[in-house]
Amino acid sequence: MLARRILLRLLQAVPTLIGVAVLVFVLVRVVPGDPVAMMIPPGASPDDVRRLHALYGLDRSIPAQFALWAEQAVTGNFGISITTRQSVTGLILGRLPATLELVALATLIAVVLGVALAVLGTRRAGRAGEVAVDAFAGFALAVPDFLWGLAFIVGFGVLLPLLPISGRADPTQAIAASSGFILIESLARLRFAAAGDVLAHMLMPATALALPLAAMIARVLKASLAEQMGQDYALLARVKGFSPLHVIVAEALRNAAIPTVSLTGVQVTFLVGGTVLIERIFSYPGIGNLAIDAVINRDLPLIQGLIITFAVLFILINLALDLSYAALDPRLRRG
Amino acid sequence: MGLTRRELTRREVTRRGLVAGGVALGMGSMLVPARRAGADAGSVSIAYNVGLPSWDPTVGPSAVNPTIQAIYQSVFDQYVGQNPDLSFTPGLLEKWGWNAAGTEVWMDVRKAVVWHDGTPLTPEDVRWSLTRAGDPKSGNPIQFIWGNLSGFKIDGQRVTAQAKQFDPVLFKWMAFLTGYVLPRAYYEKVGPEGFEKKPVGTGPYMVDAYERNAFLRLKANPHYWGGKPAIDTVVFKFVTDASARVAEIESGASDVTLEIPYEEFDRLKKKPGLKGVTTPISDIGMIFITNVAPMLDENVRQAMVHAVDKKLLVDKLLRGYGVPIDTLEAPQYEAFDPSIRTPHDPKLAVEYLKKSGFSKSKPVKFTIQTTRGFKPKDYEMIQAIVGMWRNVGIHADIEVYEIAKHFELRMAHKLAPAAFYNWGNAIGDPTTSTGFAMFGPSPHSAWKTKDVDALIGPLWGERDEAKRIAGWKAVDRYVAEHALVLPLLQYVQPIVHKDTVKVVPSISGSLQPARFTRA
Numbered sequence: 001m002l003a004r005r006i007l008l009r010l011l012q013a014v015p016t017l018i019g020v021a022v023l024v025f026v027l028v029r030v031v032p033g034d035p036v037a038m039m040i041p042p043g044a045s046p047d048d049v050r051r052l053h054a055l056y057g058l059d060r061s062i063p064a065q066f067a068l069w070a071e072q073a074v075t076g077n078f079g080i081s082i083t084t085r086q087s088v089t090g091l092i093l094g095r096l097p098a099t100l101e102l103v104a105l106a107t108l109i110a111v112v113l114g115v116a117l118a119v120l121g122t123r124r125a126g127r128a129g130e131v132a133v134d135a136f137a138g139f140a141l142a143v144p145d146f147l148w149g150l151a152f153i154v155g156f157g158v159l160l161p162l163l164p165i166s167g168r169a170d171p172t173q174a175i176a177a178s179s180g181f182i183l184i185e186s187l188a189r190l191r192f193a194a195a196g197d198v199l200a201h202m203l204m205p206a207t208a209l210a211l212p213l214a215a216m217i218a219r220v221l222k223a224s225l226a227e228q229m230g231q232d233y234a235l236l237a238r239v240k241g242f243s244p245l246h247v248i249v250a251e252a253l254r255n256a257a258i259p260t261v262s263l264t265g266v267q268v269t270f271l272v273g274g275t276v277l278i279e280r281i282f283s284y285p286g287i288g289n290l291a292i293d294a295v296i297n298r299d300l301p302l303i304q305g306l307i308i309t310f311a312v313l314f315i316l317i318n319l320a321l322d323l324s325y326a327a328l329d330p331r332l333r334r335g
Numbered sequence: 336m337g338l339t340r341r342e343l344t345r346r347e348v349t350r351r352g353l354v355a356g357g358v359a360l361g362m363g364s365m366l367v368p369a370r371r372a373g374a375d376a377g378s379v380s381i382a383y384n385v386g387l388p389s390w391d392p393t394v395g396p397s398a399v400n401p402t403i404q405a406i407y408q409s410v411f412d413q414y415v416g417q418n419p420d421l422s423f424t425p426g427l428l429e430k431w432g433w434n435a436a437g438t439e440v441w442m443d444v445r446k447a448v449v450w451h452d453g454t455p456l457t458p459e460d461v462r463w464s465l466t467r468a469g470d471p472k473s474g475n476p477i478q479f480i481w482g483n484l485s486g487f488k489i490d491g492q493r494v495t496a497q498a499k500q501f502d503p504v505l506f507k508w509m510a511f512l513t514g515y516v517l518p519r520a521y522y523e524k525v526g527p528e529g530f531e532k533k534p535v536g537t538g539p540y541m542v543d544a545y546e547r548n549a550f551l552r553l554k555a556n557p558h559y560w561g562g563k564p565a566i567d568t569v570v571f572k573f574v575t576d577a578s579a580r581v582a583e584i585e586s587g588a589s590d591v592t593l594e595i596p597y598e599e600f601d602r603l604k605k606k607p608g609l610k611g612v613t614t615p616i617s618d619i620g621m622i623f624i625t626n627v628a629p630m631l632d633e634n635v636r637q638a639m640v641h642a643v644d645k646k647l648l649v650d651k652l653l654r655g656y657g658v659p660i661d662t663l664e665a666p667q668y669e670a671f672d673p674s675i676r677t678p679h680d681p682k683l684a685v686e687y688l689k690k691s692g693f694s695k696s697k698p699v700k701f702t703i704q705t706t707r708g709f710k711p712k713d714y715e716m717i718q719a720i721v722g723m724w725r726n727v728g729i730h731a732d733i734e735v736y737e738i739a740k741h742f743e744l745r746m747a748h749k750l751a752p753a754a755f756y757n758w759g760n761a762i763g764d765p766t767t768s769t770g771f772a773m774f775g776p777s778p779h780s781a782w783k784t785k786d787v788d789a790l791i792g793p794l795w796g797e798r799d800e801a802k803r804i805a806g807w808k809a810v811d812r813y814v815a816e817h818a819l820v821l822p823l824l825q826y827v828q829p830i831v832h833k834d835t836v837k838v839v840p841s842i843s844g845s846l847q848p849a850r851f852t853r854a
Binding site for chain 1: 550
């Protein structure tokens with residue numbers, strides 16, 4: 001049943017991906033910015049310009065270029081990057097683990113912090129604690145993630161230099177990793193010093209990404225918890241003598257979680273988009289940073305490959321979200 | 336179902352304890368203050384302003400990116416070297432020249448040079464590199480220069496080649512974009528992808544580790560023909576965000592950084608332990624004038640030029656970090672002529688406009704295009720210039736575009752009547768400044784008229800060097816007298832470094848770690 005459901009969702013995603021591919025392909029070719037114009041040096045003649053257009057296949061019609069690209073793309077080959085002259089698929093797969101680890105850590109921080117704030121706010125309802133939680137959530141929401149990033153750089157990178165400002169790991173040290181998931185691999189191989197170094201590099205960008213999402217989770221979950229705490233089962237638990245914290249965590253939290261999970265899933269997709277700026281600010285070598293370079297250099301094959309990758313990520317996150325609903329709400333498991 | 340405490344075996348308790356302890360240690364190491372750069376006396380970290388897209392310095396867009404050349408020049412050697420003052424010096428060629436007829440070039444390849452993989456550099460490497468660069472299929476953007484050579488012959492250390500035409504700048508290009516010697520045997524063995532993974536050059540540094548968009552770690556080449564560099568390990572951190580570069584140097588995480596806002600440069604250089612150095616570089620800010628209405632009216636162009644107070648722009652917007660210029664030749668270029676002047680004279684500008692019936696109440700109108708944030712204060716500078724123009728009777732609307740659009744429009748000769756741009760010329764020759772910016776057939780020129788082309792045309796193949804330079808000065812004078820372009824300023828490169836490192840800036844803008852020493 002579950003496998004069929006997953007398969008169905010994946011099949012539904014195919015037209016979406018085709019639509020995205022066509023749209024992106026046409027858009028990146030009609031917006032101003034010729035990649036060949038970016039690289040012609042002083043003294044190049046119109047013949048040189050034509051030669052470079054032909055070299056990169058840009059002299060063909062857009063439908064002809066798309067047909068060629070689509071033929072390769074169905075086999076997972078997104079062509080060759082104009083800037084680096086390397087396989088787009090290889091470039092993206094090489095950077096994707098860094099972004100996935102960053103997004104995963106940011107989501108973890110957001111969920112832990114958001115839930116903690118919501119529980120604290122519910123526990124301290126009507127008192128100064130709730131006001132403080134609401135104020136923090138409001139502030140965290142009002143400040144965009146890239147500003148948090150810059151504030152962290154000044155705070156914990158310069159004034160109180162506790163954490164590294166740029167990169168994914170200390171460039172003077174060699175971190176041996178056979179996969180791109182160097183944090184997960186370091187932890188799995190019990191290389192804690194390496195894991196600590198990688199985590200130190202990720203902490204500021206991940207927290208900057210996480211704070212607005214944590215604030216959103218805190219607000220929605222707190223509202224849901226307040227509603228659940230007024231339900232009969234919660235009142236009964238209180239009458240039975242359970243502490244308010246126990247009732248919140250053990251009784252109300254699960255029932256209050258569904259709208260929060262829904263919101264988190266949607267927001268995580270935005271969080272993936274947020275990596276573009278955050279990775280740039282922290283010089284973090286993920287696909288967000290790669291995307292900015294691709295756009296600056298008008299590297300059309302790389303832009304296309306990256307947008308398809310982002311689209312696939314969004315689809316997979318939404319699929320995971322649907323499945324998590326079923327896990328949380330038994331009624332949905334029966335369809 | 337999880338294990339209960341009773342169900343845990345001693346072994347599991349020990350294992351979990353070890354893991355927990357390890358995690359605690361790892362977390363603890365996170366909170367130890369971030370490692371200071373240069374803690375190791377033989378290491379220098381540079382917070383660098385661009386990344387490195389590709390390791391092949393002869394193909395693709397990165398091959399013509401001037402800022403990336405510093406990295407290439409650390410790992411590879413050029414045919415001809417260049418000193419910080421733009422003068423030329425032997426590189427992998429010890430001597431070079433043309434035959435008397437100007438139909439053949441000869442190049443003496445340096446002896447006793449080894450590639451980073453230990454194999455010797457041979458004249459065949461030079462022949463292969465030049466042949467490959469001249470092959471239209473190679474993707475070398477400068478192919479039109481290298482394609483001039485063919486019929487290579489090797490005799491001992493000497494390589495000769497036939498030239499289709501005499502080119503007075505050919506050997507200068509050998510110290511410029513794509514002028515690098517690559518190892519034939521190694522490249523053919525590993526292929527382009529293998530070369531990207533493990534590049535091999537003859538340069539002062541060898542690649543130790545490289546992570547795209549993150550960092551590059553280099554180790555000094557102990558067998559370098561020019562002597563082992565003073566700094567053993569150099570780390571280029573690719574920090575493309577200027578505020579992050581400021582934070583890198585201020586926090587001590589990097590030893591050197593460059594291309595930061597001038598306000599930050601002035602602040603940082605006063606901090607204990609940091610020093611600042613500025614150098615005028617071979618990069619100028621200018622306004623292209625396109626030969627369309629209303630620019631076909633010389634009075635309008637003259638008014639545009641004379642209304643702009645370049646010194647004020649430099650002093651107020653760039654905090655004095657810039658050199659006002661009147662031609663496309665910066666003072667360090669070969670054809671620079673200080674006698675060519677286009678002084679700020681708003682009254683004269685008003686008179687010029689009056690001749691064509693324009694005034695403050697009846698201004699001439701056109702669009703000026705500019706980038707925003709591509710160069711220091713570019714948009715602000717154009718705003719100020721538009722204000723200066725308004726005071727004499729010119730009403731210009733500002734259109735902001737991306738640099739990619741500028742290139743596309745310029746190539747198609749569709750720029751607005753006025754368009755701001757910056758022009759680099761690291762070899763300082765007039766062909767690569769005035770020549771390509773003003774010669775009509777060039778895809779880079781905006782003013783395309785036969786009178787200018789007639790002046791420039793004969794200079795491309797001029798064999799008398801003194802006559803050639805004098806010819807270019809005459810072109811610059813003609814261009815200035817007829818206000819065919821509006822040169823603004825020569826940019827200044829700000830570099831901040833720790834006082835423990837001695838940095839040698841270069842007019843080309845190429846910050847080469849091989850020139851670093853310990854202070």
